Amino acid sequence: MVKWIKVKNNTRIDINKIPIIEISDxxxxxxxxxxxxxxxxxxxxxxxxxxxxxxxxDDANADLYxxxxxxxxxxxxxxxxxxxxxAFHIFEREFYEQFGIEPLHHPWLKPVRVNQDKYPFFEMxxxxxxxxxxxxxxxGVIEPGHFRFMCNGETVYxxxxxxxxxxxxxxxxxxxxxxxxxxESICGDSVxxxxxxxxxxxETLKAINISRKAQLIRKMALEMERIAVHIGDLGAISGDIAxxxxxxxxxxxxxxxxxxxxxxxxxxxxxxxVTVGGVNYDPSEEVIDRAVETLNKVRTDVDRMxxxxxxxxxxxxxxxxxxxxxxxxxxDIGLVGMAARTCGVDLDSxxxxxxxxxxxxxxxxxxxxxxxxxxxxFKLRYKEIKESISMVKKILAKLKEYKNEPIIAEGVNNxxxxxxxxxxxxxxxxxxxxxxxxxxxxxxxxxxxxxxxSFNNWYGLGLAVRNNGISDFPLCxxxxxxxYCGNDL
Amino acid sequence: MFDTxxxxxxxxxxxxxxxxxxxxxxxxxxxxxxxxxxxxSACKDVCPTGALSLEPLSIDxxxxxxxxxxxxxxxxxxLTNGYKLASSSREKxxxxxxxxxxxxxxxxxxxxxEIHKIFGRSIKFRQVSAGGCNGCEMELNACSNVNFDMGRxxxxxxxxxxxxxxxxxxxxxxxxxxxxxxxxxxxxxxxxVVVLCxxxxxxxxxxxxxxxxxxxxxxxxxxxxxxxxxxxxPLTFINAVLSFIKK
Numbered sequence: 001m002v003k004w005i006k007v008k009n010n011t012r013i014d015i016n017k018i019p020i021i022e023i024s025d026x027x028x029x030x031x032x033x034x035x036x037x038x039x040x041x042x043x044x045x046x047x048x049x050x051x052x053x054x055x056x057x058d059d060a061n062a063d064l065y066x067x068x069x070x071x072x073x074x075x076x077x078x079x080x081x082x083x084x085x086x087a088f089h090i091f092e093r094e095f096y097e098q099f100g101i102e103p104l105h106h107p108w109l110k111p112v113r114v115n116q117d118k119y120p121f122f123e124m125x126x127x128x129x130x131x132x133x134x135x136x137x138x139x140g141v142i143e144p145g146h147f148r149f150m151c152n153g154e155t156v157y158x159x160x161x162x163x164x165x166x167x168x169x170x171x172x173x174x175x176x177x178x179x180x181x182x183x184e185s186i187c188g189d190s191v192x193x194x195x196x197x198x199x200x201x202x203e204t205l206k207a208i209n210i211s212r213k214a215q216l217i218r219k220m221a222l223e224m225e226r227i228a229v230h231i232g233d234l235g236a237i238s239g240d241i242a243x244x245x246x247x248x249x250x251x252x253x254x255x256x257x258x259x260x261x262x263x264x265x266x267x268x269x270x271x272x273x274v275t276v277g278g279v280n281y282d283p284s285e286e287v288i289d290r291a292v293e294t295l296n297k298v299r300t301d302v303d304r305m306x307x308x309x310x311x312x313x314x315x316x317x318x319x320x321x322x323x324x325x326x327x328x329x330x331x332d333i334g335l336v337g338m339a340a341r342t343c344g345v346d347l348d349s350x351x352x353x354x355x356x357x358x359x360x361x362x363x364x365x366x367x368x369x370x371x372x373x374x375x376x377x378f379k380l381r382y383k384e385i386k387e388s389i390s391m392v393k394k395i396l397a398k399l400k401e402y403k404n405e406p407i408i409a410e411g412v413n414n415x416x417x418x419x420x421x422x423x424x425x426x427x428x429x430x431x432x433x434x435x436x437x438x439x440x441x442x443x444x445x446x447x448x449x450x451x452x453x454s455f456n457n458w459y460g461l462g463l464a465v466r467n468n469g470i471s472d473f474p475l476c477x478x479x480x481x482x483x484y485c486g487n488d489l
Numbered sequence: 490m491f492d493t494x495x496x497x498x499x500x501x502x503x504x505x506x507x508x509x510x511x512x513x514x515x516x517x518x519x520x521x522x523x524x525x526x527x528x529x530s531a532c533k534d535v536c537p538t539g540a541l542s543l544e545p546l547s548i549d550x551x552x553x554x555x556x557x558x559x560x561x562x563x564x565x566x567x568l569t570n571g572y573k574l575a576s577s578s579r580e581k582x583x584x585x586x587x588x589x590x591x592x593x594x595x596x597x598x599x600x601x602x603e604i605h606k607i608f609g610r611s612i613k614f615r616q617v618s619a620g621g622c623n624g625c626e627m628e629l630n631a632c633s634n635v636n637f638d639m640g641r642x643x644x645x646x647x648x649x650x651x652x653x654x655x656x657x658x659x660x661x662x663x664x665x666x667x668x669x670x671x672x673x674x675x676x677x678x679x680x681x682v683v684v685l686c687x688x689x690x691x692x693x694x695x696x697x698x699x700x701x702x703x704x705x706x707x708x709x710x711x712x713x714x715x716x717x718x719x720x721x722x723p724l725t726f727i728n729a730v731l732s733f734i735k736k
Contacts, residue, residue, distance in 0.1 A: 143621060185696070
């Protein structure tokens with residue numbers, strides 16, 4: 001009996017071919033497989049039943065494993081997977097919240113996005129133990145979330161993060177009225193990543209092939225987004241260690257990058273750039289030449305500032321050994337993306353699930369030996385900025401070969417292929433953005449599932465601040481720079 | 490230290506000197522312009538937020554995300570690089586073919602003597618993101634960077650509502666943030682102002698149809714300034730506040 005099917009990124013999957021197995025079987029399989037989950041979500045399956053879909057990523061072979069299990073209308077619980085594979089913890093919490101099927105013996109079965117007033121915080125007892133509550137509204141101009149620190153004096157024993165304030169019901173809205181504009185507003189700092197994932201899902205469901213030129217422009221825009229946000233984050237980290245020179249210089253350098261994006265598509269954050277069927281804007285040669293010039297300047301500015309900072313002992317003493325997450329813990333809790341890479345977990349879906357351009361343009365994965373602290377997250381950003389700048393330059397040079405190709409596919413139809421599922425993974429600057437869509441036998445979209453990298457990584461921030469001074473929290477937080485709205489949806 | 494100084498000298502000065510007349514790149518999508526005599530029927534149904542109406546012909550900048558979908562399919566509409574989009578009245582955000590940019594600027598933000606008297610030299614805001622996607626938040630942060638440097642006009646974001654003269658709301662106001670938002674508003678000492686920043690805050694934007702919003706706050710309390718955009722450009726924001734507090 002087939003227990004799993006092997007599928008690929010951005011490929012149509014026939015829903016009727018997805019196996020249905022017993023939940024207890026699935027649990028033992030998941031444990032034996034030793035692969036990480038990227039999807040674990042339910043869908044109503046008629047007559048009060050719920051079908052649970054599980055997607056595991058085999059990053060070494062660019063494969064995805066997909067299976068499912070059906071809960072009858074009288075089954076309201078199952079033995080939790082988290083006990084065996086901790087990385088499932090947040091997925092099982094979400095599934096419980098959305099469908100009311102309880103993962104038994106889950107170690108921390110708490111709300112993800114709703115019922116915050118009933119949130120059961122961890123409690124610690126002791127004469128000198130005290131709690132510090134922060135949020136939902138924070139001191140800076142950032143999104144809302146509640147943090148609860150269990151402290152002994154200045155030292156944080158544990159941080160609990162309660163989110164959900166940003167919940168807008170995006171997954172339901174995607175079923176009613178999906179659009180590129182909605183997709184790019186889900187998480188406004190990863191506009192290109194979200195919009196590309198959404199567009200790839202729709203293109204697969206509508207059987208549209210986009211031009212090589214459009215593929216390259218999307219790829220370039222994604223790297224531009226990475227460069228801009230990473231530079232902004234270097235500035236924010238500098239600000240949080242009171243190195244204001246860094247904050248000013250990186251802030252100004254970021255402006256150069258996003259203004260280049262504005263020249264390309266009319267929006268500093270890349271809104272309206274990507275669309276189903278291709279891209280909306282075709283950067284002229286003049287704009288491309290100017291972009292290359294700007295990026296060269298950006299590269300010099302960032303180099304100069306980072307090197308100055310890394311030579312400065314007061315800077316280094318704040319970055320090193322602050323907010324460390326060990327490799328072992330990162331693997332256990334299933335960190336993804338940039339945060340995982342800083343701990344030595346080599347996950348990067350640009351290379352794990354490569355498109356044809358990775359080989360053609362000669363992009364290679366370069367790993368760094370990093371220790372999972374703020375310093376690691378600082379240096380990794382620096383490295384990725386340099387790499388992305390060289391990627392963008394290569395892509396821009398390649399674009400000239402496809403001058404006469406269209407940027408948008410002709411005659412885009414509005415019919416979705418029935419009985420299908422599509423999984424689309426895009427490596428945004430934080431990590432993998434996963435969009436999954438399903439259609440029914442009439443070609444109507446019936447489920448839209450989104451997984452932001454922050455969904456996995458918030459717990460990592462909780463671990464990072466353990467045994468650090470509470471005053472280092474802003475620094476740890478900024479070094480992760482996780483998304484509230486990507487998590488809350 | 491010498492390296493730091495060298496970096497400083499190398500950077501030079503980068504602030505925008507005349508922020509009220511700062512040039513904007515022509516690619517920017519801002520104030521809408523209607524070209525009379527064109528056929529507008531192709532624009533029907535392309536607007537993702539219902540900002541564009543054909544009968545009568547108008548674009549509601551309070552709903553518009555400036556995505557450019559309408560101008561791409563129809564020659565009759567052009568989103569110009571006019572970036573001073575703010576208004577003190579919700580109705581004025583609805584732009585019809587009769588309203589051109591020059592005229593809009595003259596009357597969009599009502600000059601109030603008492604506002605100038607109290608806040609003319611300094612206005613401090615507490616920012617509340619209530620479901621904001623981090624787009625407007627990032628742009629509001631950019632307002633304080635070395636390029637835009639709105640601090641020089643006495644405009645600043647402060648850490649506590651107790652220190653603030655008003656609040657700037659971004660995001661469509663989710664149910665889960667409704668209480669915190671109202672709490673924050675109540676904590677700001679009187680007299681205070683409320684600014685809505687971005688399409689989501691003004692109208693719900695792309696999230697208008699969401700069932701998880703609670704926008705009662707906007708019915709309960711007076712709104713002083715509407716600043717369109719998706720996200721709001723720093724120049725749009727700073728100029729909006731400047732025109733609000735001027736004489």
